[in-house]
Amino acid sequence: MVTLKELTTEELFTSGHRLCAGCGAGIIVRMTMKALKRPTIAVNATGCLEVSSTIYPYTSWRIPWVHIAFENAAAVASGIESAVKALSKREAWNKDVDVIAFAGDGGTFDIGIQALSGAMERGHDLVYICYDNEAYMNTGIQRSGATPHGASTTTSPAGRVIPGKPEFKKDLIGICVAHGIEYAATASPAYWNDYITKVQKALDVKGPAVIHVFSPCPLGMRFDSDKSIEVARLAVQTRYWPVYEFERGRYKLNIKVPTPKPVSEFLKVQGRFRHLFTPEFQHEVEVIQRWVDENWKRITSLCGEA
């Protein structure tokens, strides 16, 4: 596990970007930059991070950075990684380079899953980081395949009949692991040394590695912007967001939560779940608690902790 002392003071993701105050993505990218080991090229899918950090003629990125489209960060990263190989072969490139792709949950769980699947199947040496704020926040808070059950978004609103999103979240890590990749992990920015250590591990892997990190979004999840890390910590402490890793066939639970808080602690601090605390929809909180318990059981069982 990395320690604060070991971290570089160099900032490769600079201040002055226009992400919202308290945005998880900004914090996550800054931490990611602290984990870099070699010269690195970043690919960014369309989303908040891309539009807020590179408003022409300004940029917050002090490493080569490219944005192409919403659904293809993994495919673009595949092309870059292959080009580096090809150029090295003909001695037109003489340094080791890491390639990192950043994409939100929309660009990963939904529209980008095909490109991610293709890149993992082909075994490109790249790190794919999905910062998951659990909805399409960049377009104004619409539901995605990562939006949890019960959350109110503009396309799964808390209506009089349907209280938020009826469906549950996809298991991204399960999908990635099924591709036979070497490394996949979840993380939370509230546990910075766990996250940075994981980015470093992922960079060391020869082949694709995926990190799925919870990204608090004050605007879309509806909480005060000074509460981001608190929400990210509650996600873990309520067992809503199990922090674990899959490394060469073995699962490991990185953050044990022996005395979990009820999931309502995580839900009630966010406006997107406010409707669940009315008498007619109170049972939905129980539904979510059940999902959390079952998911925790499943993950801890994979990790040999159950």
Add this chain to the structure above:
Amino acid sequence: MSKLIGLTGDEAIAYAVKQCNVDVVAAYPITPQTIIVEAFSEYVHNGEVKTEFICVESEHSALSACIGASLTGARVFTATSSQGLALMHEMLYIASGLRCPIVMGVVNRALSAPINIHGDHSDMMGSRDCGWIQIYAENVQEAYDWTIQAFRIAEDKKALLPVSVNIDGFILSHALEGVKTLDDKAVDSFVSTRKAEITLDPAKPITVGALCLTDYYFEMKRQQVEAIKESKGVISSVNEAYEQISGRKYGIIDTFGIGDAEVAILCLGSTAGTTKYVADSMRKKGFKVGVIKPWIYRPFPAEEIVKATENLKALIVLDRACSFGAPYNPLCSDVISALYQAERELKVINVVYGLGGRDIAPSDIRGLFEEGLEVSKTGKVNEPVKFVGVRE
């Protein structure tokens, strides 16, 4: 030493790519382009090329990977057809907008629905405004020659634009022809290796594909307009250099018997071959007919076409694609715009033909020339847009 090799259109493109020091190929199979991917896979698996070949999971990812590789400084090639090109549509604009000198073999094929695997130009015409330089080859020899030239055109600093080399599905992609190929060394010294000036180099970090709002976007597009205009000069100088090593002369447009012609047919791709054959036989009988074949469709050779039509009284423009609901079909719309701008009052007939691979026979073309000759006499066009070879 140059060698005569029997190659299909697809194989000729793959063979040219093999000779062009391509760093990265990313492609997905689709009929009738598949042979390009297959032939190139053999080169890779037999160790005949050092290329990194990415067998992607879709055409969208093929072009995405190509853009990523191109921005890293690699020489890049891909190929597609029809639905594949349509799936790339979003990326076509990004490739030209980010000024990626990618070369793509496009084996033209009809678009669904209904599904049809045969040759017409619906696919590329659907993407005609994507900012790519677009070349149409008449035969397999041209497919080979243009593919080699395409890399130099694309990578020239004045252009720095993606280039598509179009061949007609099945008519050229699967037709075996004797191709005069160039010696590997001759091609190597002609195309060299790519030397990109601005790349995703960590030593000199750049941001590519930033958000450009109302304050800058328009200026970016304006520069693209200039770049593709400039590319015409680049194409001509590459043609001259290529003539030096191959002895074969190319240009922006090709003409046949146009000097004293009263009537000409203007068309793209393989149909020009049949049309030249018919024109030749008619000229021997004293009919003043000719053929105009734009090799380059974008940038549109307006001046060259206007000049070629100087002595004409009637022009027949063949379109192998429809622009549904438009007054004319794609190629003819461009031709008429060029004539109008040059204040040329020329009688024009627009003919849609060959959709979904339907043959156009020499007799059909002879009939069109005869109709053109009639128009040149009477000065009257009865049907400005007509369909040939369709049951109505």
